Amino acid sequence: MATELEVLETIRTIARVELEMERPIAPEDDLLRDLALDSLGLTVLVVGLENRFRVKLSEEDAAGVQTVGDLARHVSARTQVTG
Amino acid sequence: MRPARLQGVPQPPPRHASLHEALERAAVSGNRGLTFVAADESETALGWDTIRTRASQVAGALVALGVRPGERVAMVLPTGPDFMDAFFGTLLAGAVPVPLYPPVRLGRLAEYHAATARMLQLSGAVALLSDGRVGRLLGEVVRRGGPRLGLRNVETLRESGAAPVARSADPNALALVQFSSGSTVDPKPVALSHRAVLAQTDALRALLPAETPDTPLLGVSWLPLYHDMGLIGCLLSAMTYPGRLVLLGPEVFLGRPALWLRALSRHRGTISVAPSFAFAICTRRVKDEEMAGMDLSRWRLALNGAEQVSVDAARRFAERFARWGFRPASLVPVYGLAEAALAVTFSPPRTPLRTVSVDPVELAREGTVRPGTRALASVGVPVPGMTVELRDEAGAVVPEGVVGRIHARGPSIMEGYLGQPEATRAVLAGGWLDTGDLGFVQDGELVVCGRAKDVVVLRGANHAPQEFEDALEGLTGVRAGCAVALGFVPPGGDGEELALLVETTADAGPDLVDRIRATVAEHTGVRPHTVQLLAPGTLPRTSSGKLRRSEALRRWTTGDLNPPARVNAVRILGAMLRSAIALARARPRAHPEPET
Numbered sequence: 001m002a003t004e005l006e007v008l009e010t011i012r013t014i015a016r017v018e019l020e021m022e023r024p025i026a027p028e029d030d031l032l033r034d035l036a037l038d039s040l041g042l043t044v045l046v047v048g049l050e051n052r053f054r055v056k057l058s059e060e061d062a063a064g065v066q067t068v069g070d071l072a073r074h075v076s077a078r079t080q081v082t083g
Numbered sequence: 084m085r086p087a088r089l090q091g092v093p094q095p096p097p098r099h100a101s102l103h104e105a106l107e108r109a110a111v112s113g114n115r116g117l118t119f120v121a122a123d124e125s126e127t128a129l130g131w132d133t134i135r136t137r138a139s140q141v142a143g144a145l146v147a148l149g150v151r152p153g154e155r156v157a158m159v160l161p162t163g164p165d166f167m168d169a170f171f172g173t174l175l176a177g178a179v180p181v182p183l184y185p186p187v188r189l190g191r192l193a194e195y196h197a198a199t200a201r202m203l204q205l206s207g208a209v210a211l212l213s214d215g216r217v218g219r220l221l222g223e224v225v226r227r228g229g230p231r232l233g234l235r236n237v238e239t240l241r242e243s244g245a246a247p248v249a250r251s252a253d254p255n256a257l258a259l260v261q262f263s264s265g266s267t268v269d270p271k272p273v274a275l276s277h278r279a280v281l282a283q284t285d286a287l288r289a290l291l292p293a294e295t296p297d298t299p300l301l302g303v304s305w306l307p308l309y310h311d312m313g314l315i316g317c318l319l320s321a322m323t324y325p326g327r328l329v330l331l332g333p334e335v336f337l338g339r340p341a342l343w344l345r346a347l348s349r350h351r352g353t354i355s356v357a358p359s360f361a362f363a364i365c366t367r368r369v370k371d372e373e374m375a376g377m378d379l380s381r382w383r384l385a386l387n388g389a390e391q392v393s394v395d396a397a398r399r400f401a402e403r404f405a406r407w408g409f410r411p412a413s414l415v416p417v418y419g420l421a422e423a424a425l426a427v428t429f430s431p432p433r434t435p436l437r438t439v440s441v442d443p444v445e446l447a448r449e450g451t452v453r454p455g456t457r458a459l460a461s462v463g464v465p466v467p468g469m470t471v472e473l474r475d476e477a478g479a480v481v482p483e484g485v486v487g488r489i490h491a492r493g494p495s496i497m498e499g500y501l502g503q504p505e506a507t508r509a510v511l512a513g514g515w516l517d518t519g520d521l522g523f524v525q526d527g528e529l530v531v532c533g534r535a536k537d538v539v540v541l542r543g544a545n546h547a548p549q550e551f552e553d554a555l556e557g558l559t560g561v562r563a564g565c566a567v568a569l570g571f572v573p574p575g576g577d578g579e580e581l582a583l584l585v586e587t588t589a590d591a592g593p594d595l596v597d598r599i600r601a602t603v604a605e606h607t608g609v610r611p612h613t614v615q616l617l618a619p620g621t622l623p624r625t626s627s628g629k630l631r632r633s634e635a636l637r638r639w640t641t642g643d644l645n646p647p648a649r650v651n652a653v654r655i656l657g658a659m660l661r662s663a664i665a666l667a668r669a670r671p672r673a674h675p676e677p678e679t
Contacts, residue, residue, distance in 0.1 A: 018368060031189065032605040039187040039608035040337060040542065046188040047338025051122055057188070058216060065189055 002053050002079040007072040014048040027069030035068070045071075053079050084482030087473035087524040089428075094282060094468025094494055095289050099323060101252045101277040102174055109325035110135035117321070118329045119163055120346050122338060127164065131325055134167050136247075141172025141237060143245035148232050150209060152177035152250060155260060157208035157230070159183050159199070159217055160237065162332040166308055169212040169237045170318075174258075177250035181206045181260040181272070182309035186220055188334070190608055196223045198270065203228030206260050206272050206501060212237045254278045260501055261311055263421040269547045272501040273421045282494035283315055283424035284323040286467040290429050291354065292383055302328040303352035305336035305343050305361075311425045312389050312543065316356055340365045341373035344404070348377040356386035356417070358543035359393045362400040363577030380408030388417035388426075389543035391531060392460040394438050396577045401436075411436070418462035418531055421545075422516055424495035427471060428529050430463025437461040439525050446532060447640040450486035452523055457574065461528040469493035471529060472515070473522060484525060488535055489518045537632050539570035540579050541609060548632055551583060554606035558598060560591035562619055569636045573612060580612030584635055584644070587616050615639070618646035 008027060015021040019041050031037050037045065046057055049071075055078040065071050099105040109115065109131035116130035150156060156178045158169040166182075173180040183202055186195045203211060203224065210232035213221055218236055225234045252258070258277040262270050294300045302321055306313030321328035329350050336343050344365060347355055362385075387397055401411035414436055419426040430437065442455025465471045472480050473487030481487035492515045499507035510517045519536025522529050539546045551568035555561045565586035570579045585599060596614045604610045621644055623634040638644040 020367070032191070033601045036600055036604040036610050038604055038610040039190060041610070042187055042189045042608070043334055043337045047122065047334050051338060058219070071189070 002076055004069075004072045004076045007049065007053070007075045008068065010049060010052050011045065011068055011072060014045055018044050018048060025068055027067065027072065029068045030066055031068065031071065032066075049075050055079055084484065086480040087483050087485065087487060088480055089465050089471045089524060089527070089529060091286075091465030091469040091493070092289075092467045095285050097278075097281055098285060098288075099281055100254045101256075102258055102280065102319070102322075103249065103251050105281070105319075105323040105325070106131070106135050106138070106171060106174070107249075109322050112325045115325050115327050117167065117318075118327070118350070120329060120331045120335065120342065122335050122342070124342065124345070129164055129167065131322065134171060135175075135249075137164070137168050137241055138171035138175045139247035139249045140243075140245070141168045141240045142175035142177075142248040142250070144240035144243040145172060145176040145178065145210070146248045146250075147243070147245040148210070148235070148240075150176050150178050150232065152252075153179065153256065155179045155181050155206045155208040156210050156212060157181040157183050157203055157206060158212040158237070159185050159221060160212065160214055161185060161217070161334075162305075162308055162330050165214050165237050168241050170308075172237070172240070173212075174252075175249045177252060178209075179257045179259060181208055181262075182314060183262070184307075184309050185217055187608055191605070192220065192223075194606065195220075196227065199224045200227035202262055202270050202272070203230055205270060205503075206262075210235055212240070214238065252277055254281075257498070257501075259314075261309070261314065261421050263545055269549070271503070271506060274498045274501040275424055275495075276498055279424050279495045279497065280315060280319060281323065282468060283426065284320045286469070286493075286495065287316065287320050287426060288324060289467045298353065298381065300324070300326055300354060301350055301352050302326065303331075303343065303347045303350060303355045304328065305331040305333055306357065306543075307333045310389075310543065311419070311421045312356060312358075315425045316386075336361070337364075339373075341369040344369060344374065344379065344407075345377060347382055348379060348407070351381045353381055354384045354386070355382065356384075356388065358389040359387055359391065359396055359578035360542045362387060363393065363396040366396070366399045366403045374404075374407050377407045379404055380410065382409060382413055384415055385409075385413040386415050386417050386429075387460075388419060388462075390540045390579050391572050392416040392462070393572060393576060393578045394436065394458040394460050395575050397436055397460070416460040416462045418520075418529065420518055420520075422497045422510065422518070423469075423491055423493070424497065426466045427469055427489075427491045427493075427518070428462045428464055429466050430461055430528065437528065439530050441532070444641045446486065447637045448643070452484045452486070452525065459530050459532055461525070461530050463528050465491070465493070465529075468495070473524060481523075484523060486521055486523045486532060489520045489522045489529070489531070490515045491518060492516065533633075533636075534570065535633050539568055539581055541570065541581060542578070546607075546609070550607050551581065551603055551609065551611070554603045555583075555585065555599060558602055560587055560595045561599070562586040562588050565619070565622060565630075567622060567630050567632045567635045569632060569639070571613075571636065571640075576612075581609055582613040582615065582636075582639070583611050584615045584617055584622060584639060586619050586622060588619070591616065617644065621646045 119127045156173040160166040304317040418428045438458040442453045443457040445453045472490045521533040522531040548568035623631045
């Protein structure tokens, strides 16, 4: 079980430590447009979240995930399901 | 000056007639095989005998479905046992495997669907194999790509209970198809025969250090299996050896790069290959505590290839990991391309990395090698059986020390692009492959210094420049059709990066560079390193108005990318005067001496 806020904090950590991004990250930021994450960055982010929260994000869900907030909500929901 | 021609030692005699024969032999080799490492470092081992048995079950199911010998079967699968079932199962069915790229996590699916459907069509695949997870995303691809036997779950095939099948193949038959680039714009299906693939793995084997009882050879790889380096360089090399190979998925590596180095230490790995950027990622992202107790001293061949080698990144890696026993002499730059099955040249292990320091401006402007500040890595000498020549625009072999187009000839060169005779003729003539890469020969070794073909290589993956240029379509402030995408290695950088040279219109606005970056990242999944805005008319074009990308890169490198002079009467008069003066000055030297 992880709250959206916890996931958001982890996204910020991954962005800072693994992706070396210096800009502040807000829930409304678009992953592609605002953070300009490339395929490598997206992979690092998703795999980092999967490893941290012990969930498996399916590629199918990509359609609904556009912003940092969407991603946090999604990962959080996943942790509720799998316990 | 000697002509720039390098010859590898003779090709060793073939060990196998086909990949089937190699798999049969591996299956009786004892306890050798593959080990898969998951993100939590748990491992699954699969011996070659098991791989062969499972493959024959899948082959039986494919034959029962109606897959005929020589037909192509595509697959989109992550690194794992399912991939092996699909790949070797297709081979044992007498069919031709076509491994394709999986979708990017959280990436936009529209582009992925379009690109994958196109690759299915180009390869003429009769079926697409996947697993339950990725398979859910492929319905759209199959609808568009239209393979006769549709989308099939490889696990279902394996467990179908069909009688096992192991068909053999002719050495000259098509063994596999690998795409040299995964974009929608211009994907090229590289067709390789059994003979070509095995010639490559035979040549690679001849380059490996000798195996002794206390230093058994063991490979570790996280490279994608839909790419020549992972598929032929690692998987099929291990299978034909036959040897042991530890595999991590690319995602496992990218999520936590230390897992690659930890696997090398844990398994006492002796060989591993990666593109330049991977070494840079490790230097930056691996933490000391992740390396506690690790030992990289058995890693004898750290091959560095698939993109231009960054000398700085390689050196930083060697310095950083020396503490854990990494030997700088293990770092071996290599050069190759999908069209040659994989490797063209290999540098002998030694200390230190051999580099040539050149003047980058002189190199771009005159094509000559003069001492300067830019360090380029030597990629060594041709692999066994391979010959390399550097040629000028007219096709003549250039002298050593002069830049030319790299041509390669040898038994592992592709048959051609599948079903694309025109594209094949453009690069293959008289057994010679025009690699489209630029290089020069210095002290008997090849140095790759640029590219004449329109390809951008990022993190080992090829992209057509149109992918990036098309993403700018309709963006306010960008002159329609007036942008070029180029690959370049920034000084001190980790590897090749994307640059966009963009002509602007009057309504460009101050945020144009940011908008270009965001748009390109959104549409292509690649973040441009540099966006250079230009005045209209600056980019060089052919007489028919087509953009000349390599010329644009050349001028950009030399600082000669200038907007056109505005044409008005005064300027024309000035230009006429200047040329008249120049002509008058030149007259006494009507036959100028060649400059020395």
